[in-house]
Amino acid sequence: MRLSVHRDRCEGYGLCVDEASSLLHLDDDGELVLDAEEVEPELSGVAEAAVRVCPVAALTMD
Amino acid sequence: MTLTRTSHSEVDLFSDEVLVDPYPVYRDLRDRGGAVRLSALDVWAIPRYADVRRALADWAGFSSRGIALNEPVNRMLVGSVLASDPPFHDTLRAVLSARLGPRAVRPLQAEIAGRAERLVDELVERGSFDAVTDLAVAFPFSVVFDLIGIPDDARPKMLGWADATFTVFGPLNERTLGGLDAIGEMFGWLGTLQATDLKEGSMGRDIFRAADEGRIGRESCIPLLAAYTSAGLDTTINAIANAVHLLGTHPDQWDLVTADPGLVPSALNEVLRYDAPVQGFGRTVTGDIEIDGAPVRSGSQVLLLYGSGNRDERRYPEPDRFDVTRNPVDHLAFGYGTHACAGQALARLEAHAVLTALATRVRRFRVGEPVRHLNNVVRGLERLPVDGLELR
Ligand code: HEM
Ligand code: SF4
Numbered sequence: 001m002r003l004s005v006h007r008d009r010c011e012g013y014g015l016c017v018d019e020a021s022s023l024l025h026l027d028d029d030g031e032l033v034l035d036a037e038e039v040e041p042e043l044s045g046v047a048e049a050a051v052r053v054c055p056v057a058a059l060t061m062d
Numbered sequence: 063m064t065l066t067r068t069s070h071s072e073v074d075l076f077s078d079e080v081l082v083d084p085y086p087v088y089r090d091l092r093d094r095g096g097a098v099r100l101s102a103l104d105v106w107a108i109p110r111y112a113d114v115r116r117a118l119a120d121w122a123g124f125s126s127r128g129i130a131l132n133e134p135v136n137r138m139l140v141g142s143v144l145a146s147d148p149p150f151h152d153t154l155r156a157v158l159s160a161r162l163g164p165r166a167v168r169p170l171q172a173e174i175a176g177r178a179e180r181l182v183d184e185l186v187e188r189g190s191f192d193a194v195t196d197l198a199v200a201f202p203f204s205v206v207f208d209l210i211g212i213p214d215d216a217r218p219k220m221l222g223w224a225d226a227t228f229t230v231f232g233p234l235n236e237r238t239l240g241g242l243d244a245i246g247e248m249f250g251w252l253g254t255l256q257a258t259d260l261k262e263g264s265m266g267r268d269i270f271r272a273a274d275e276g277r278i279g280r281e282s283c284i285p286l287l288a289a290y291t292s293a294g295l296d297t298t299i300n301a302i303a304n305a306v307h308l309l310g311t312h313p314d315q316w317d318l319v320t321a322d323p324g325l326v327p328s329a330l331n332e333v334l335r336y337d338a339p340v341q342g343f344g345r346t347v348t349g350d351i352e353i354d355g356a357p358v359r360s361g362s363q364v365l366l367l368y369g370s371g372n373r374d375e376r377r378y379p380e381p382d383r384f385d386v387t388r389n390p391v392d393h394l395a396f397g398y399g400t401h402a403c404a405g406q407a408l409a410r411l412e413a414h415a416v417l418t419a420l421a422t423r424v425r426r427f428r429v430g431e432p433v434r435h436l437n438n439v440v441r442g443l444e445r446l447p448v449d450g451l452e453l454r
Contacts, residue, residue, distance in 0.1 A: 008152070012165050055402040
């Protein structure tokens, strides 16, 4: 599964990071960085949680 | 052929009795179905969490041009960020989020925390105070006015204006009609403002700069300014008032917060879930659809009930229990998706600052009988006496 961030929507709330710190982080400027686009099956639950909490629906999984 | 069924309710969601305590009515609506026809209003209520979220995620299917439950106000809001759909919406929103997004407000944190500490120290010194006027109103006023940079002479009027801007989203009842006069007055005043009336470097001044630079049209300046002044006040005020009320009436929960002020963000999420300051907003359905088996025709008006979705037993176990450790990060109090609150980073910063200042100073406090403030959209308080402070 692939996790993607829609840059034009992401405003940097970082709520996704609280859910999935192994998959993404905010850099020093508060920009979201995806550490791995390809999500291992055992992390898919964590990735779904990140998608779920983003307040502006900027993360998607497919 | 699919089997369709239509649930109805005769309830007037905007009557005084329901506004005082809407939650039993919401539960009844949720039990009736995912979309319930409100016969009195010609509107579909959407009371369950999952359906509200789905609608908020689908701006094309649920247009914000029907944000209010009455046509005069929807017409008035044409061109505002709240009532516009993408792509125009996104142009306006970009101007706001450049100043309101988490990256932009993080540097304000120390200053806002300091202000909260000074205010709370002063109130603690007094020994008793009104948590609405002296804290919940006083604090966002002092923060937001300076940030927006609008002239001081508008302050006395602004509270009434901000309250009116929300109440008029309801159906054309007495409250809405009363609010319309106040709104007219507010837009009249805003319309007189020039860039130079707004403090240099302020968020308000930035709007005019965006127009100078051609990022937005001139005609968008006043609607954007209104988005700051109205959306940023009544909501935060009542979030803080509701927080003091809920934490004061649940001393065991307050004990948890004072023992570990790291719980403040979770406690705020629970306050926002439990008593959403914005109880609901409308949308216009743009195609024939079915919601939970109910046929909803193109052009229908729906009312997304954030306050009910937040108490949906299908989403939150024991939804009527106030639990500061629950941390319901996906609550609907800030909406979701395209129109998700653009000011939520600032709102959180303000509310965290106030609650942290209280939690690190006050071990126990007593709240007296609250007086509810009735507004078609906003759930909050008019007065909340606090005394019996025991300090840490
Ligand atoms: C606890 C406090 C707050 C609550 C509960 C709240 C709630 C909301 C909600 C529910 C929406 C979504 C509207 C929709 O679904 O159509 C919204 C949008 C908005 N809020 Fe807030 N708000 C708060 C604080 C603030 C503050 C402090 C500001 C600015 C200073 C602000 C500015 C806005 C703006 C500009 C929008 C429109 C966004 C858009 O349409 O894209 N809000 N707010
Ligand atoms: S929660 Fe959403 S907006 Fe926030 S950083 Fe993550 S993707 Fe971006």
